[in-house]
Amino acid sequence: MTAVVRSSTGEAVVLLSGDSPRQIPDTAFTDMIKAAAAVLSAAELQTVHHAVTALGTGPPDFHVRVGGNELTVYRLNVN
Numbered sequence: 001m002t003a004v005v006r007s008s009t010g011e012a013v014v015l016l017s018g019d020s021p022r023q024i025p026d027t028a029f030t031d032m033i034k035a036a037a038a039v040l041s042a043a044e045l046q047t048v049h050h051a052v053t054a055l056g057t058g059p060p061d062f063h064v065r066v067g068g069n070e071l072t073v074y075r076l077n078v079n
Helices: 026-036 042-054
Strands: 002-006 012-017 062-066 069-075
Touching: 002 026, 012 042, 026 042
Parallel strands: none
Antiparallel strands: 002 012, 012 069, 062 069
């Protein structure tokens, strides 16, 4: 699973399956950005587009484990 969602506080959040974005094919990121266009503002969508290339260069905000599956969570800041 790779997705962009809104947190309970309304911020854009990227969820990546596994513990490393390097494991995810580029086509998954392209599909994620297309799907994110339905829920994000233009500024947030631009941030997602730019952030995809930087994912994995810094530490994630946190990891979530559910039923043996791990999601890596990155919060996106729109400046």
